[in-house]
Amino acid sequence: MNPVALITGASRGIGRGIALELAELGYDLMLNFVRDARAAQAASRAALAIARQFGPPIRVVTCRADLSLATDRQSLIESTRATFGRLDLLVNNAGVAPSVRADILDATEESFDRLMAVNLKGPYFLTQLAAKWMIDQVRGHPGAAKAAAAHRAGGRARPVRPKIINIASISAYALSVNRGDYCIAKAGLSMVTALFAARLAAYGIHVYEIRPGVIATDMTRPVKAKYDRLIAGGLTPIARWGTPRDVGKAVAAIAQDLLPFSTGEVLNVDGGFHLRRL
Ligand code: NAI
Numbered sequence: 438m439n440p441v442a443l444i445t446g447a448s449r450g451i452g453r454g455i456a457l458e459l460a461e462l463g464y465d466l467m468l469n470f471v472r473d474a475r476a477a478q479a480a481s482r483a484a485l486a487i488a489r490q491f492g493p494p495i496r497v498v499t500c501r502a503d504l505s506l507a508t509d510r511q512s513l514i515e516s517t518r519a520t521f522g523r524l525d526l527l528v529n530n531a532g533v534a535p536s537v538r539a540d541i542l543d544a545t546e547e548s549f550d551r552l553m554a555v556n557l558k559g560p561y562f563l564t565q566l567a568a569k570w571m572i573d574q575v576r577g578h579p580g581a582a583k584a585a586a587a588h589r590a591g592g593r594a595r596p597v598r599p600k601i602i603n604i605a606s607i608s609a610y611a612l613s614v615n616r617g618d619y620c621i622a623k624a625g626l627s628m629v630t631a632l633f634a635a636r637l638a639a640y641g642i643h644v645y646e647i648r649p650g651v652i653a654t655d656m657t658r659p660v661k662a663k664y665d666r667l668i669a670g671g672l673t674p675i676a677r678w679g680t681p682r683d684v685g686k687a688v689a690a691i692a693q694d695l696l697p698f699s700t701g702e703v704l705n706v707d708g709g710f711h712l713r714r715l
Contacts, residue, residue, distance in 0.1 A: 439495055441521040442692070443467040443513070445504055445563065446531025448477040450654035451604060454681020455528055456497075458689040460484035465496045467517045469531065471503050496521070504531050504559030505551075514566045523574060526692055527567040529560035529626075530604040534619060534656050541617040549618045556622035561629050564601055564644075568637055571599040575640050601637075601644045602688055603630045607707050609648060627703070634701030643700040647687050650707025652679040674709035 442459050446452040448470035456466055466484055470477035477499040488495040500516045502509035517524055533555045535548050575598075608616075609623040627646060634644040650673060651657060651664050668676055687704045696702060705711045 438523075439463055439465040439493075440525035440692075441465045441467065441517070441523050442526040442528060443469065443517050443524060443567070444528040444530055445469045445513075445560075446471070448473050448480050448499075450656060451649065451652060451681045451684045452528075452530040453480045453483070454683075454685040455530060455688045456480055456484045456685075457487050458682060458685030459526075459692060460488040460495055460497070461491050462689055462692060463488065463492055463495060464526070464692065465521055466498070467513075467520065468497060468499045469502050469504070469513055470499060471501065471531070474499070474501065477501075504563060505554035507562065510559065510563045510566060513563070514570065518570065524567060524570055525599050527564065527571075527599075527601045528604065528688060529563060529602070531559065532556045532604065532606075532622075532656075535616045538613075538615040541614050544617055549621075552618040552622045553625075556619070557625045557629070560603060560626060564603075564629065564633055567601065568633060568642065571601075571637075571642050572640050574599060575642065598641045598643070598694065600642065600691060601633060602691055603627075603644070603646045604684065605630070605646050605648050605703075607648055607650050607705075607710055611710075630703075631701050638700050643696070645691050645696070645700070646703045647684060648703055648705050648707060648711070649684050650679055650705070650710040652681065652684060654681060672710065673707065674712060674714075677708065679706060679708060 442464045444452050444455050447456050447468035456468055468477055468480055481497040481499055484497050498520050500513055502513035504510055535552060603626050605626045606623040608620045609627045613620055630644055630646040637644060684706050687706045
């Protein structure tokens with residue numbers, strides 16, 4: 438039986454890149470989208486094609502859900518349960534940028550509420566739902582302890598150790614005074630990672646945060662010229678744009694259980710942006 442990953446906002450950009458990397462690893466995928474069903478279907482076909490190249494077949498299903506809504510979060514989890522019956526990995530990727538980049542002296546409550554609902558409340562409460570299911574899964578799986586022991590001993594058995602990954606941002610600590618709402622939501626998401634990491638460790642459920650830097654997606658297209666200039670001027674030690682697959686590979690490392698003694702850990706996927714230099 439393949440492990441199962443639920444990826445939010447997976448129809449395009451970083452979420453799609455994550456889906457393709459997990460398809461390569463042989464994960465069955467629940468791809469959440471909110472608007473563009475055709476793009477979600479295209480992502481699904483691309484994931485299936487990659488899986489065919491690399492090994493046994495996988496299943497990929499798409500599910501529309503607006504993560505800012507409690508009813509949609511609930512139905513996304515229920516659909517995943519009805520379709521696959523298990524959940525090994527939740528990737529909280531969906532997110533929005535402010536519609537207008539406005540100075541914090543002028544920014545609106547409307548933008549603040551939207552950013553908090555999608556980028557912070559959504560992943561917080563989706564994680565709550567997924568975590569309860571994962572706890573039941575770990576408790577109820579008779580082979581869990583044996584499989585984990587075999588894995589520790591270098592065996593090939595796959596441990597039943599579910600994981601959660603939050604896609605935060607360098608904006609969790611780097612300030613943009615023209616999109617304070619985005620920064621606050623991402624800083625909050627870092628705390629979500631830490632809180633659930635502490636709460637879930639006793640169940641063997643580890644929680645990680647990935648902080649992408651400047652990644653080429655639809656989200657950053659409107660500010661492409663600005664970042665082209667900054668990267669050329671030395672913004673990042675690795676002088677290029679990141680790609681969705683760069684982020685996907687960090688997810689893949691976690692999904693393969695390559696960080697077994699880490700939880701609450703932050704992986705910077707940012708070309709070295711976070712390094713302080715003189
Ligand atoms: P994107 O705009 O290309 O994709 C975001 C996805 O989230 C879209 O598929 C969108 O439909 C979905 N989404 C938006 N609101 C939703 C909702 N209410 N319910 C369900 N899905 C929803 O953006 P990108 O660049 O792929 O971003 C993915 C994540 O990575 C976001 O959380 C973003 O904040 C974060 N990030 C992106 C960076 C970049 O440079 N592109 C840098 C750092 C973090």
